[in-house]
Amino acid sequence: MGRQPCCDKVGLKKGPWTAEEDRKLINFILTNGQCCWRAVPKLAGLLRCGKSCRLRWTNYLRPDLKRGLLSDYEEKMVIDLHSQLGNRWSKIASHLPGRTDNEIKNHWNTHIKKKLRKMGIDPLTHKPLSIVEQEDEEPVKKLEKPIEQPLGGPTSYCLTKDSNNSKNMSLSYNDQLMAINLEYGVEEVPLIDPESIELIGSNSAMSSSTCTSSNSSNDSSFLKDLQFPDFEWSDYGNDDNNNGVDNIIENNMMSVWDVDGFSNWDLLLNDDIPQSSSTFGLF
DNA sequence: AAATAGACCAACCGCAGTGCC
DNA sequence: TGGCACTGCGGTTGGTCTATT
Numbered sequence: 001m002g003r004q005p006c007c008d009k010v011g012l013k014k015g016p017w018t019a020e021e022d023r024k025l026i027n028f029i030l031t032n033g034q035c036c037w038r039a040v041p042k043l044a045g046l047l048r049c050g051k052s053c054r055l056r057w058t059n060y061l062r063p064d065l066k067r068g069l070l071s072d073y074e075e076k077m078v079i080d081l082h083s084q085l086g087n088r089w090s091k092i093a094s095h096l097p098g099r100t101d102n103e104i105k106n107h108w109n110t111h112i113k114k115k116l117r118k119m120g121i122d123p124l125t126h127k128p129l130s131i132v133e134q135e136d137e138e139p140v141k142k143l144e145k146p147i148e149q150p151l152g153g154p155t156s157y158c159l160t161k162d163s164n165n166s167k168n169m170s171l172s173y174n175d176q177l178m179a180i181n182l183e184y185g186v187e188e189v190p191l192i193d194p195e196s197i198e199l200i201g202s203n204s205a206m207s208s209s210t211c212t213s214s215n216s217s218n219d220s221s222f223l224k225d226l227q228f229p230d231f232e233w234s235d236y237g238n239d240d241n242n243n244g245v246d247n248i249i250e251n252n253m254m255s256v257w258d259v260d261g262f263s264n265w266d267l268l269l270n271d272d273i274p275q276s277s278s279t280f281g282l283f
Numbered sequence: 284a285a286a287t288a289g290a291c292c293a294a295c296c297g298c299a300g301t302g303c304c
Numbered sequence: 305t306g307g308c309a310c311t312g313c314g315g316t317t318g319g320t321c322t323a324t325t
Contacts, residue, residue: 016293038310054311055294090313101313106292
């Protein structure tokens with residue numbers, strides 16, 4: 001017996017989400033928390049399948065998401081992690097708070113892959129292309145899965161803004177590694193503890209540039225006005241130097257992140273904190 | 284100004300994993 | 305133990321935007 005489809009697709013809407021749909025979904029989750037996704041569309045009055053709702057929420061509507069391009073530091077993290085974990089995007093994303101697996105995957109495919117190739121590094125194996133080509137000619141030697149190594153280990157690269165210039169491209173692999181160690185130090189690529197991730201609670205306006213969706217129907221400006229009480233849609237990941245962490249500390253921000261993603265929301269919702277409260281929950 | 288190509292990214296698809304009955 | 309429901313994940317698609325011709 002075949003498996004039932006995740007939802008009855010007849011009459012269900014597909015494609016880009018409208019602002020109205022976003023609003024409904026956010027209001028529903030803020031009011032009720034996350035329950036079984038299958039029931040969400042019905043209860044929220046949406047003509048979407050539960051899966052679509054979950055995806056929309058986790059990849060776009062969650063208030064703890066950073067928007068905007070990945071910083072150099074985040075890119076380096078992604079490369080390091082990819083060298084250890086391969087295409088396990090969700091695992092990689094778990095080390096980059098505020099970033100989704102989808103976002104990282106897209107960024108990898110559209111930016112990082114190209115940069116690595118320009119540097120003469122094979123994005124699949126994280127080895128110099130010359131070596132990979134040699135190995136391709138020797139089919140006996142099978143390419144192995146990237147070996148698990150500490151972050152900052154020999155498969156990490158220096159991928160700074162000038163990594164595209166010919167100077168860097170001409171570096172040997174060993175020189176590149178040396179450059180990495182000089183720039184960051186081998187021990188210096190920390191894993192970010194998810195528990196330490198916090199969100200801005202100030203009232204500064206969200207810059208429009210943080211609304212990166214190119215889809216006009218996804219105009220998320222309304223998100224600012226939504227029912228997250230005095231909640232700041234974070235743009236701390238959007239600054240040039242990724243000094244967001246500093247901003248977070250300076251702004252006395254509060255943790256909204258949790259391992260399971262939502263226990264804090266649940267706390268908020270269950271504790272009868274008034275919607276008008278300027279305290280966005282202290283955890 | 285229009286056409287085309289390439290880049291980007293949100294969303295979809297289908298399979299795998301997990302937990303419950 | 306097997307079937308089912310549900311969630312999570314990674315690969316892929318397709319629409320939109322931007323740059324180039």
